[in-house]
Amino acid sequence: MPVAGALTPIDWVTRFDELSARRDRLGAVELDELGLAAWFLGRAAESERAWDDAHRAYLAASDPDAAIRCAFWLGYTLGERGEAVRARAWMSRLFELCGSEPDARAGAIAMLCRSVGAFATGRLDDAAEFAERAVALARASGDTDTEVLATMNRGRALVFGGRSEEGFAYMDRVMLAISSGTVSDRVAGPAYCAVVASCLDRWDVERARVWTRDLSAWCDAQRGLEPFRGECSVHRATVLRLGGEWGEAETTLVDVCSRERRPETLENALYWLGDLHRLAGRTADAEAAYRRAAELGREVQPGLALLRRDAGRLGAARTGVARALGATPLTGVRADLLAAQVELEVDHGDLGVARRAADELRALADTIDTVYLAAQADRAAALVAIATDAPEQALTLLRRSWGAWRRLDAPYEAAITRMHLGRACRTLGDEEAAQLEFDAARTVLTTLGAIPDLARLERLAAGPDRTPAAGGLTRREVEVLRLIASGRSNRDIAHELFLSEHTVARHVSNILAKLALPNRASATAFAFEHGLTQPA
Known part of the structure; x- marks a missing residue:
């Protein structure tokens, strides 16, 4: 199996066609490869069927470790597609195969599954602990793929648990392992996307910029790649937008929107596309993109609120942001x-x-x-x-x-x-x-x-x-001038405007300097002469 770090071009379309042509004659290893090729091409049903056949073929060949690996990837990919019931069924099968006293390789995968499950249900301390045990078991058995996935999950759990510096250090290890070419392609894709997504979720832009570039290069080396290309492109567009490369970011997002089928990726692409339209003043296009993203279930604030602000609809803008914050995003x-x-x-x-x-x-x-x-x-x-x-x-x-x-x-x-x-x-x-x-x-x-x-x-x-008429005074300075004209002292003005006396003294000094006046009496006269003694 080629490894990711080498970035050797891989033609998954040709590989899938070759294996499919002799489907009935494939052994366990080639069925496993067929499942992987189908997965990379986004052919979910064919991937599941091939891995199911590979799982049974490995068991028949008395290769339980490989059978466990197939069960893991079936459970993992089904879970990623939102098919929770079937995913749990395969994970139960995996634990059954591992037995009560599994060897290190099987135990590492089982512990990784526990970590992923704990992370998904918000039990971050458990997720970090299970991942740490999975890393130790995988290292003992020489299973680099499982070690990298477990390291990634430990890093995610630590970051989301508030230990960002420690968590990102684990994620850096993952990315270096991928870059060194010691990780298989089936692991590189999920690891890349999980790490970059975690960086952007915490707005660690410096890391995201570096790892997004590597992720894009990895995706470009995979002909026919579907599961990660859309998500990778959205990450890349986010980084491009921040860097001021709005034209390239927009082109990238338009491409994703035209071909993406996964709702969770499409809704994010639409939101960020809407944001670029808003920034450029294309109000109707921004409105349409935000609306489509909302239909898919994406929170479209604060982008929509800022669009409303630019249109002068301040009440709607404030209400939209307050509502979104109330939903604890x-x-x-x-x-x-x-x-x-x-x-x-x-x-x-x-x-x-x-x-x-x-x-x-x-x-x-x-x-x-x-x-x-x-x-x-x-x-x-x-x-x-x-x-x-x-x-x-x-x-x-x-x-x-x-x-x-x-x-x-x-x-x-x-x-x-x-x-x-x-x-x-x-x-x-x-x-x-x-x-x-x-x-x-x-x-x-x-x-x-x-x-x-x-x-x-x-x-x-x-x-x-x-x-x-105000002679270049700011609104606050006009307020202070009115109060000077009404005979208030600095202390009185400070009390009425909820300011410190020091701040009021500075405003008075600025007023006299701007109007070229020698004292408060002259300022009072100016206020009367220019109609500034009553609020506008």
Whole structure:
């Protein structure tokens, strides 16, 4: 059997045709190969039938280890297709064959099955423990395939159990084993996909980028490959999108949507395709893609909420995100939802909700400890800081966030962060610095073709919170000026606007500087002369 690391081109179509032509004369080993070829081609019924025949042929030939392996792959592939009852039946058969005191090879497979079952039912500690025992047994018997699958499952269990650094270290071992060419192709596909999916679920973008490239190369070496090519392509498109290669990402997803038959892969492809349409301002196409993904059962927030925001439907956007968060989604999806909720509530809603969402996002980032989530958390906290008149704190957070996005080579996220840096600079009264940040963001967003975000940026750069009569003051500064004109002291203003006296003093200083006025009395006169003594 060829191994994955060598990346020797494998023509599964030809191999399947050759074996099928002499189906009645095949022995156990060739029946096993026929089952594998059919599986790689996505011919589920023929794969199951061939492996069933191979299983019985191995038993007849007194080769129980090979028969157990066939039972495992039948149970595993049926489970992946959602046929739980038949999958359990084959796993029961496997345990029966292993017996009460199995040898190391059979025991390793049995323990791996227990680990997979525990992981599927959320018993993560049990999954990690069973996997560790399976690794030891597989190593003792020289069964590299089982050792790699067990190592992968231990890594997944640790990551999902909150021990991300330790778990990803196990997954790195899996990927190195595959790259070294010591793992069979039947193991390489599931291992690649499980590891990359785990990386993206926890937004470990740096690992995902490396392993996705290797997964794509492995898929390209398999002619006729079906079970993993679609999923591999969706992973690849996710990485391309983050890296600003939107055109290639869109082409990849359109291809998946045109030929993918597995609903769980198709729904993800449709969602990310909808997101690319949204970013490019193609509203109708985005709406259609999100709708199709939702029909298949995919959560379409926060993408749909951001589409609603761009259309001015802020109530629908806020409600959609809140509803999705209430459904306790997976970690990676939850992080994106929290980030969207912060942005929507800070600008258009409840600041208390925004603060709680930012705090939860920070807790997630601290637990999982990836650069992506840390950058998200910093930016979310900065938005809350800007809204609560703490622009110095916001600047520190936004600069750190921007540095992280640059490290991840994520131009869109970096540009959005610089747009908020401009907001923070303006709040501090440094309009020149603000415009420099806006210009930098504009260059990137224009190159990407991010039309809705460019529109938001232009509104912000033009100063939507200012009027000519206000002399270049921000909305908050106008509020402070009105209160100065009404005779309030800094302490009174701080109490009324829920600010610190230090912050009010800074606003007063900015007002006097912008209007070129010597004192509060002159500011009061300016307010009366320009009709700024009553709220708009």
